[in-house]
Amino acid sequence: PLILGIESTCDETGAALVRGRELLGDVVATSMDEYARFGGIIPEIASRAHLESFLPTLDAALERAGVTLSDVDAIAVSAGPGLIGSLTVGVSAAKALAASLGKPVYGVNHVIGHIAVDELIDGPVPEHFIGLIVSGGHSSLLDIHDLATDVVELGATLDDAAGEAFDKVGRLLGLPYPGGPHVDRLSQEGDVEAIRFPRGLAAAKDRERHRYDFSFSGLKTAVARYVESLADAGQEVPAADVCAAFSEAVNDSLTAKAVQACKDTGCDTLVIGGGFSANSRLRALAVQRCEEAGITLRLPPLKYCTDNGAQIAALGAAAVRAGVAPSPMDFAPDSGMPLDVPVAR
Ligand code: ATP
Ligand code: MG
Numbered sequence: 001p002l003i004l005g006i007e008s009t010c011d012e013t014g015a016a017l018v019r020g021r022e023l024l025g026d027v028v029a030t031s032m033d034e035y036a037r038f039g040g041i042i043p044e045i046a047s048r049a050h051l052e053s054f055l056p057t058l059d060a061a062l063e064r065a066g067v068t069l070s071d072v073d074a075i076a077v078s079a080g081p082g083l084i085g086s087l088t089v090g091v092s093a094a095k096a097l098a099a100s101l102g103k104p105v106y107g108v109n110h111v112i113g114h115i116a117v118d119e120l121i122d123g124p125v126p127e128h129f130i131g132l133i134v135s136g137g138h139s140s141l142l143d144i145h146d147l148a149t150d151v152v153e154l155g156a157t158l159d160d161a162a163g164e165a166f167d168k169v170g171r172l173l174g175l176p177y178p179g180g181p182h183v184d185r186l187s188q189e190g191d192v193e194a195i196r197f198p199r200g201l202a203a204a205k206d207r208e209r210h211r212y213d214f215s216f217s218g219l220k221t222a223v224a225r226y227v228e229s230l231a232d233a234g235q236e237v238p239a240a241d242v243c244a245a246f247s248e249a250v251n252d253s254l255t256a257k258a259v260q261a262c263k264d265t266g267c268d269t270l271v272i273g274g275g276f277s278a279n280s281r282l283r284a285l286a287v288q289r290c291e292e293a294g295i296t297l298r299l300p301p302l303k304y305c306t307d308n309g310a311q312i313a314a315l316g317a318a319a320v321r322a323g324v325a326p327s328p329m330d331f332a333p334d335s336g337m338p339l340d341v342p343v344a345r
């Protein structure tokens with residue numbers, strides 16, 4: 001079956017066509033450039049941008065795939081989590097298309113889509129594997145038996161997500177929004193050993209209870225204090241070293257716990273997804289630690305790490321394959337959609 005995937009959770013409007021696990025066409029428009037001068041996303045502007053971009057993006061994806069709307073067998077759309085105004089544009093459009101074409105609609109979980117997209121690149125996922133979601137809004141470890149029917153959240157960040165922490169440190173150092181990629185670039189020029197920042201949840205009392213959880217806000221505060229103390233003393237801030245040491249602390253926690261989760265559950269495969277998986281140190285450390293532990297690492301190319309329609313079509317295709325019932329026509333977008341709900345019911 002031919003699945004149309006529609007993405008509109010945040011500031012990217014995406015449309016993609018997938019048949020089985022083959023990606024036929026994938027187009028993304030973003031309103032990210034609008035937010036640099038505000039230092040953060042403005043939901044009202046994002047919603048309006050989705051309205052303006054939706055039809056051109058859909059048409060471009062259909063053209064690239066060489067298909068027409070009448071060829072589409074089912075429609076998948078991000079039902080959440082995300083900004084409610086952005087979600088509403090995509091969900092309304094998907095329902096309108098489904099009603100006019102007489103085809104089923106699947107309201108799928110955007111975050112699980114970040115993992116599902118890997119099937120389009122590396123083929124079918126194994127029967128049981130661990131997913132590490134790292135993005136602007138999430139840092140979670142998932143125990144996955146089936147992308148569309150059986151996802152259990154083992155742990156998550158107790159405060160900031162990895163990308164969010166990077167963006168905050170970027171702001172602290174006066175780097176442009178979003179700071180994540182800038183902090184990543186600077187970190188590659190710095191000395192990891194120059195400063196030692198704390199790892200969250202490393203205290204003995206937290207080690208078992210928060211075995212699969214993350215915490216990055218204490219680290220972010222430690223970075224802020226370090227930068228302030230130098231500034232107060234009239235000393236120059238070694239920005240590259242700060243970025244390198246900070247990045248090391250975040251990625252040490254992420255990769256150590258992901259490998260631990262694989263060992264504990266007996267999984268030999270780790271799939272990483274989400275915008276933060278573009279991070280160079282995460283990728284290097286994950287490759288190294290998975291190799292040491294005999295774990296197969298699946299890491300989508302950068303293009304499929306950030307938000308796109310392909311991830312939504314991929315999860316829609318997995319739902320159709322698993323025989324999951326389509327979402328009822330009156331399903332609502334859910335800004336806080338839980339990670340153990342792959343398809344809205
Ligand atoms: P969610 O998927 O949880 O709803 P989101 O869709 O906003 O969140 P993504 O688009 O998946 O998030 O990821 C964006 C985040 O990734 C931003 O915080 C951005 O700074 C961060 N990011 C992107 N590239 C890098 C990088 N190379 N290093 C660090 N952070 C990065
Ligand atoms: Mg985005």
Ligand code: FE
Nearest residue numbers: 135274275307
């Ligand atoms: Fe995302």
